[in-house]
Amino acid sequence: MGEFDLIARYFTRPVRKAALGVGDDCALIAPAPGMQLAVSSDMLVEGRHFFADVDPEALGHKALAVNLSDLAACGAKPLAFTLALSLPRVDEAWLAGFSRGLLALADAHGCELVGGDTTQGPLNICITVFGEVPTGQALLRCGARPGDDIYVSGTLGDARLALESLLGHIALPAEVLARARQRLERPTPRVALGLALRGVASSAMDVSDGLLGDLSHILKASGVGARIDTSLTTDLIAEKTYSTSASGVFDAKLLHQCTLAGGDDYELAFTAPPARRDAVAAASQASGTPVTRIGTVLAEPGLQLVDAQGQVVENRYASFDHFG
């Protein structure tokens, strides 16, 4: 199968919202009047972002999910995406699974595949996603103010727990690994929550490289510091019961590492003034996404970790760096 047949068979579908989709030199899209276009690119590389033997359907899902998560963090509504794909060879079973996972998530979010590129080379998936946001209403990293509450959506750390097990660093019962692995391989982009937080959150970003590292980007961009209650964040791992059971194979240190610096969570971290707690609760409810208040923005720079008694605990949790 040649390049053009491959595109036609797996990646060409009629577009509804875009003016022009796959098959010309460019795709044509137009945000509605009064809207800005939010744009984000993510590149996924074998061995760095996924294992060579990962289920291609899950990989298709994840490749788009990590991009939709960036739109969610800006409060943007998904519109369209381009896919550039480097493949070692044409493997039709792989392509069928990959495109199925990719396009199922795209359909669920009304996000159209409008163009891209395919070539031969080491496996590499680069998606650029486009969303709409009313001009001036995008959620940014720079709006956190001293006194704001700090929130995180959903659960934290289960993706890292699965990764540690798949890397052979820890042993997990099969059913625990199976659940945690879903979080690693099929993350849920928090698009509905991001949209509901427009006009409510003072800042937001998605948690992709670990909570503390990602939060530090908000703090730096906003010129503020923060205090995080680690007794609340450790509660956010879904497999916590297992971790503290008699047969638990991982300790408190690993629990902190997973929840504070795990990576691959694709939850939203955001801030909002205490006066907006009802609005945050309403956004959580409207989007069907649990959110947990985990700390407070401080005027002094730096990230303080405290325990349930408010005692400062040491921050030894490094964030993920793609060149680390």
Added chain:
Amino acid sequence: MGEFDLIARYFTRPVRKAALGVGDDCALIAPAPGMQLAVSSDMLVEGRHFFADVDPEALGHKALAVNLSDLAACGAKPLAFTLALSLPRVDEAWLAGFSRGLLALADAHGCELVGGDTTQGPLNICITVFGEVPTGQALLRCGARPGDDIYVSGTLGDARLALESLLGHIALPAEVLARARQRLERPTPRVALGLALRGVASSAMDVSDGLLGDLSHILKASGVGARIDTSLTTDLIAEKTYSTSASGVFDAKLLHQCTLAGGDDYELAFTAPPARRDAVAAASQASGTPVTRIGTVLAEPGLQLVDAQGQVVENRYASFDHFG
């Protein structure tokens, strides 16, 4: 150097046109009222699109040039781009050269780097470019009509000539190779011509995989055929004098191969009604880009090649396929 330092040092600059650039979850851009956004993605892979030892400055230039060429083919004005980069290691000399070549071309076209991604992995460069075009005025592949003239801009075949020499298939004198190699490694996107052809050309695309193969996309999209005069296309190679000299190392067959199916030309192929010949000449003049009329659109499907006497010649020239 970590991922964030690398982005800060080589790829972060203030944006002027975009609402928000590098450093948040998304960039924010907005086409002016009445404008559509033209979007194109290209992925360049070592060994497939460039040699491992290519000058990084030339590679930075080419990576953006091939994307700007897609905008040119649509008649879109460059606005912004994202860069996703997978690097085997952090090589500061390489990064400095690459970003210099990339950003020099970006500046020349007023095209802002607004975001992207960096990761560790086999060298891979994925750029997504955004341009503006007045709604409904984009040059498409589907508008060629029987009787239209067929044109191509600039020169054809020199990039392929250089490639054949670099692959060791032919020998070229150093000065010939040096000139041809400029065409291979530093193509000139025909942005000004594309803009000038809005409202004049009936169809257009850029010649990246070889004239005949790319032209066949226009013919298929438009439901027409074409006759091309190969005595005119062979004239379009800049190094033709050399090829026909006494010391010439390549023959008529190679000359046809380079000009008709060479690849990497990044010229524009386009069609226009004979009544618009003056307008085409004016667009050529206004953009400072030579164009040559090389054939005619026919009602019957198929691509006929003829010689200077109008005799049909066999078409044995295959286009480049990234999985061929």
